[in-house]
Amino acid sequence: MGVNFDLNDLQAFRAVVELGSFRKAAEAVNISQPALSRRIEKLEEALGVRLFERTTRSVTLTTVGRVFAPSAEQLLDDLDVALLGIRDVSSSRLGHVNIACVPSVAYYFLPNVIASYHRRFPRIRVKLLDSSANEVLGAVISGEADFGVSFMGSQEPEVEFKLLLQERFVAACRRDHPLARKKRVTWNELYEHEYVSVDKTSGNRLLLDQALSGVAPPAPSICETRHVTTMLGLVEAGLGVAAVPSMAMPGRDHPILTSVPLVEPVVKRRVGIVRRRGRPLTPAAQEFHRAIVESKRDGFASSDGPGDGPSEGAAASERAKGKRAS
Numbered sequence: 001m002g003v004n005f006d007l008n009d010l011q012a013f014r015a016v017v018e019l020g021s022f023r024k025a026a027e028a029v030n031i032s033q034p035a036l037s038r039r040i041e042k043l044e045e046a047l048g049v050r051l052f053e054r055t056t057r058s059v060t061l062t063t064v065g066r067v068f069a070p071s072a073e074q075l076l077d078d079l080d081v082a083l084l085g086i087r088d089v090s091s092s093r094l095g096h097v098n099i100a101c102v103p104s105v106a107y108y109f110l111p112n113v114i115a116s117y118h119r120r121f122p123r124i125r126v127k128l129l130d131s132s133a134n135e136v137l138g139a140v141i142s143g144e145a146d147f148g149v150s151f152m153g154s155q156e157p158e159v160e161f162k163l164l165l166q167e168r169f170v171a172a173c174r175r176d177h178p179l180a181r182k183k184r185v186t187w188n189e190l191y192e193h194e195y196v197s198v199d200k201t202s203g204n205r206l207l208l209d210q211a212l213s214g215v216a217p218p219a220p221s222i223c224e225t226r227h228v229t230t231m232l233g234l235v236e237a238g239l240g241v242a243a244v245p246s247m248a249m250p251g252r253d254h255p256i257l258t259s260v261p262l263v264e265p266v267v268k269r270r271v272g273i274v275r276r277r278g279r280p281l282t283p284a285a286q287e288f289h290r291a292i293v294e295s296k297r298d299g300f301a302s303s304d305g306p307g308d309g310p311s312e313g314a315a316a317s318e319r320a321k322g323k324r325a326s
Contacts, residue, residue, distance in 0.1 A: 016036075133152040149272075162273045167266045168262070174236065184261045196222060202228075
């Protein structure tokens with residue numbers, strides 16, 4: 001038995017699913033609302049089921065519609081992948097991209113990347129999964145995310161880690177703190193002051209514990225958090241100092257926070273893109289992937305150099321209109 005519907009009908013269906021409105025969907029695919037309704041009716045007739053429950057106020061998927069929606073999305077994504085390289089379909093398609101990232105990437109760097117991406121592709125929705133490094137890996141492996149940005153790779157053979165840059169850990173403190181006047185701070189000097197830290201569930205904590213096996217703080221931290229961004233809030237509130245990745249720091253113009261490079265030892269971490277091996281990116285995800293790589297090249301600089309690395313990196317990011325993040 002032949003299937004009596006076409007690509008336009010599937011695109012109309014996806015538009016209604018994503019926008020939740022026949023009017024908005026018609027505007028998105030550049031046709032009249034009656035024409036869009038006819039496409040949906042044609043699809044329903046071809047499948048022999050109702051896909052939407054429609055009232056004067058709302059449009060919702062039926063049970064069958066909810067089952068069919070992921071398959072329709074996959075069909076359209078597969079077609080876009082097939083067309084990639086023949087013509088640029090990303091700028092005209094209505095779709096989405098799911099990105100998993102560690103929280104400080106979501107807080108400082110990705111907002112500027114997303115803003116630039118939205119200006120280029122206003123019809124593509126971005127879903128941001130800001131989670132721990134382990135959860136980023138899980139989202140990539142399960143397919144919940146198209147790819148991830150993290151500082152942890154994986155031993156699993158189906159996951160690949162592409163290095164973007166290396167960054168060093170710095171001492172985050174208030175501008176009125178004694179450490180703010182120094183050019184560099186040893187870990188032992190840091191621990192002479194009240195400090196806050198990340199807890200044992202954090203990937204940063206695991207990295208630091210391994211790198212600082214020979215450094216013993218004389219006292220425990222006064223507060224533990226799960227995420228670096230929360231820890232910076234505590235530092236800003238005056239609870240103490242903290243060791244944070246340099247990219248997590250705001251720029252030079254921040255009125256309260258500053259940072260000083262940490263030495264003896266210099267501790268670095270590798271930040272990169274995590275992908276599931278052998279799984280092609282959709283055109284929408286490929287364009288977002290390219291935007292991240294370009295931001296790194298244009299201004300998302302490494303903090304390996306001498307001097308106040310994070311401030312230099314932040315200044316470069318501002319020149320590229322993209323702040324940095326961990």
